[in-house]
Amino acid sequence: MPFDPSQLTYNADGLIPVIAQEKSTGEVLMLAWMNADAITRTLETGHVTYWSRSRNSFWAKGATSGHVQHLVELRYDCDGDALLAIVHQEGPACHTNRRSCFFTAIRDGEQVELMKPME
Amino acid sequence: MPFDPSQLTYNADGLIPVIAQEKSTGEVLMLAWMNADAITRTLETGHVTYWSRSRNSFWAKGATSGHVQHLVELRYDCDGDALLAIVHQEGPACHTNRRSCFFTAIRDGEQVELMKPME
Numbered sequence A, B: 001m002p003f004d005p006s007q008l009t010y011n012a013d014g015l016i017p018v019i020a021q022e023k024s025t026g027e028v029l030m031l032a033w034m035n036a037d038a039i040t041r042t043l044e045t046g047h048v049t050y051w052s053r054s055r056n057s058f059w060a061k062g063a064t065s066g067h068v069q070h071l072v073e074l075r076y077d078c079d080g081d082a083l084l085a086i087v088h089q090e091g092p093a094c095h096t097n098r099r100s101c102f103f104t105a106i107r108d109g110e111q112v113e114l115m116k117p118m119e
Helices: A036-045 B036-045
Strands: A016-022 A028-034 A049-052 A057-060 A069-076 A083-089 A104-107 A110-113 B016-022 B028-034 B049-052 B057-060 B069-076 B083-089 B104-107 B110-113
Touching (some): A028 A049, A028 A083, A028 B016, A036 A049, A036 A057, A036 A069, B028 B036, B028 B049, B028 B083, B036 B069
Antiparallel strands (some): A049 A057, A069 B104, A104 A110, A104 B069, B049 B057, B069 B083, B104 B110
């Protein structure tokens, strides 16, 4: 059956959460948001394009930094209200220059830094 | 530094998105939501407890189905507005009885089912 972005469920701002996962390692890199047009752009270009809530504009990941996310596959969940983008990430995914945005763990009530910025 | 759930950023409904990832395989299982109290319950009990937006109540994953998520580690992202729960999932994570909720891929504009319900 053909896919149409309008079949998904968006929040009041017209956005849906997107998990980016690195294909080669399985590492979860980040969580960001897309609107229907960002989904279409992502599928058409093969470069993951989010909607930036802070800048209120499309955010072609890596367009400025070079840290592009090449789309391997886009999946959606049983409720149609979340996306999983399997990607090949160039360089760090995080704006702090870390591989993943999820670099802080909670262990025994303490915050533990799991990784350092990449060189 | 001690962790306090109040340091995280919640949406207008007081919720934060949570990605559940299976420790043993790296598979992304689902995306759901927590409020600050659900985070505290999850950390205290070691059983992942979400906030159900449809039932407007705590949702101790597996309390009814037996498909418990044992917390291995809770992480949060650079902006403090998303969580990653590394878990050991008992049985299927999805209410459709599939391992993961992300069982549909978009390939060449078509929807492709990636996995069948577990026996």
